[in-house]
Amino acid sequence: MPAIEQLPGLRTLQVAPLDAPNYRTPPHNIEAEQALLGAILMNNDAFDRVSDFLLPAHFSEELHRRIYEVASTLIRAGRTATPITLKTHLGDIELPGGVTMQAYVARLYREATTIINAEDYGRTIHDLAVRRELITIGEDVVNAAYDAPIDSTPRQQIEEAERRLYAVAETGRYEGGFQRFSDALVTAIDMASSAYQRDGHLSGTATGLADLDEKMGGLQRSDLIIVAGRPGMGKTALATNIAFNIAKAYQAEQQPDGSLKTVNGGIVGFFSLEMSAEQLATRVIAEQSGVASYKIRRGDINEDDFRRITDAARQMQSIPFFIDQTGGISIAQLTARARRLKRQRGLDLLVVDYLQLLSGSKSRGDNRVQELTEITTGLKALAKELAVPIVALSQLSRQVESRDDKRPQLSDLRESGSIEQDADVVIFVYREEYYLRNREPREGTEEHITWQNEMERVHGRAEAIIGKQRHGPTGTVTLAFEAEVTRFSNLAEEDKLPARM
Template identity: 55%
Template sequence: MTTELMTFDSGVPTTLETAPHNLEAEQAFLGALLYDNEIFHRIADWLKPEHFYDPVHGRIFETASDLIGRGSLADAVVLKTHFDRDDGLREIGGTTYLAVLIESAANNSAATEYARMIYELALRRDLIRIGDELSATATTDAETQPRKLIEAVEQQLFNLAEAGSTSRGFVSFKQALTESVETAAAAYERDGGLSGISSGLKALDEKLGGMHPSDLIILAGRPSMGKTALATNIAFDVARNYEFEEQPDGTTKTTKGGVVGFFSLEMSAEQLAMRLIADYTGIPGYMIRQGTIDATQYEEIRDAVLEIQSLPLYIDDTGGLPIGALAARARRLKRTHGLDLIIVDYLQLVTSSRNRPGDSRVQEVSEVTQNLKALAKELEVPVIALSQLSRNVESREDKKPQLSDLRESGSIEQDADVVLFVYREAYYKEREKPREDTPEYLAWQEEFRIIEKLAEVVIGKQRHGAIGTAKLAFDGARTKFSDLDERYEDGPG
């Protein structure tokens, strides 16, 4: 019996079938699998029946996989009973074709390479399919916005790129211990003993151990409390300290700091850049905005721009961004420039992708937080999402935020790995200011002077550590948080 083989190895199709495929590779792999079932355990996580070009080959692999998965033998004799009446198999020689597969079997060591070839050719066919579908939809569907089409295709492409490489399955306790020791070693070798990315604030890093991959960090506070300022400070510090190593495969590995994607749904990219310049130069932001700077300060700003313009900090200031589009843009950034930290300012301004009638705002925000947590795990980066607090804070005598104050909380507290609250007592004290011609004014002035430049980051939840408070300094003119001077370490005085 002869079997016609249709291949696409040289880029030129040998028949009218033009989709990339290699039937010889499929035969060689299946023959090896039927000869030695142990091969299955090396490829089971990523090779699937749909990856085979020939549907009959896919059915043979599916049946063999099912048998091996149940602990049964899968060889030509056993499979014969499953395929006696298979019309597709009959067309290419019946069950005697199983013997042909055994004769075509690759050796044990090469079988995995044939499986990888089958998988990669399937990816090529998927790429062609996605391109054809995009072409057809873009041509005939006048209602769907082009941006929606782009986002859908980007997600499909990212899924293709990640499929077959992220599946991990069970790991032995020995491997888990090894990875734990490697994490501890990384923490030991980093400055300050961190296992995650440094926030640039020693007091906060000591409480959190850095910002860890796959973590969703909620940074919450009342308006004007300094949420965006703190997030901007962290983003700038991470990008400014970015260092990497070239890997043998041509990729890069971040060793310090990182590439930052900043989704600013409220402030423009220009406004954020202005804050960063104020942070870097020490020149108050209001002076830069109003143009009340002198020639020396202008030179400082110009020099600062030249020094920081190449930092790996990418800002997307699209307002009302749907969570699906946000995820697609984050995937694109990781694919094109790398990505180590995502910041979303702020959570309640991200819209739901579904927009189903009848959904409450709590349901929409819950969907957003669940998707942000999934994105953190998918891209293996920490995600910092800023969040508003409800007005309940204002009605209490003690204004320090609590988890119950999270606005439209839904699943925010549940999905978050860490919840941080920005709190500045001076914000409320300033609103108690008495008239300057009263006896109470001097006492108020002294109290306000002590707390004016103090801030706290309250850790309301930490899945992998203790709750507590990190005390920081705050410079309102520069909208900058920093570590306290030594004279403040034991409290202001």
């Protein structure tokens, strides 16, 4: 289709005098906008080719934005968009040069010849709008760097610029939409094939806890996994154990294009909002070396303990385990940092310890329920975007303590039902030993003997209660727990032990 000459009624570009400042005009294409609008008015089917990525704001001319917006509203309402039906909604505004709105729209319609190139025109308009937005962001970054308020750090400015740039990148993406079911079938078969070839025959990433993996099939990509429990139950220890097991098992193979593909284990990002990186490292060293963390902190160790600690630390130096210990960050900051880690180092698992220490956007005000909804929705969207499992820890409400049976339930999730709604998997950590220890009767009584027997039964045991799972069954997995070194491990059940001689 030949290019349509610029129609009257729009601004014309003037050549600036030689001695005038060299101002650059933001990129735009009036002819492409006119051609697309004409094609839509001539055949409303053209709108379907651009409607999933092109918005009124992408047009450089306010007049064109208004025409596209009205036409979009009519078409989506099941009505026909023509110069006649648009007339009522656009009004009879007189444009520069004495051209009326009705005459301008009628000429757009007359000049249109085909809808074949409608999608190409739409993409041209969209791409130019993105370039204009990039120019605006660049100007704002420069101005903010020059005139930054005292309470705005360079790091905050960088993260805000990253957030805006990513928002531009995601707006109007061409990919997406419907796909053939046969394509989805191929993806599902590939996943099953990979699971068959992988150690343990798991479709997801192995946690290193065999019984939990058997129940869940490993941690699945794009899943939001909530690990919840009351204080003292060991939810941070469980998340840390799983994260370290995955990082320790990391293996990758080089692809033909030079990139690395994870074939076992994974690269782990850990947002430790409660503990410092040193405290987290001490926990992991205690778990790997078998030396109690309180002894490591106090220096109450002998030569053999020190050797085990240094050996464990030396083995851990090469594992792909990355910690962000910044406290009080927002969901927007967490998202930006996770994307950066994925881009720079790679990422196969993200851990957030814990949900209630994240903050939402300032616009939410004091409504904590809405803020937590924003946080969980953002984490679920991030898991899908990065195609990695996200393990997020959560506190439980105090109502657990008021029940005789203190095993947690989904209704105990604190502050918002959005946690249960957005999560793909919810795992509760429960240790009966913790509660039983605090109810010791007076020594020498019959109750004390009964209590001792109960303590022997539950000592060193923990329950991972799967309260929700989209891809599999719910139920309880019993694990071994060593409190001194905060280590969860597989429980040696009697029926799984070797036969005694």
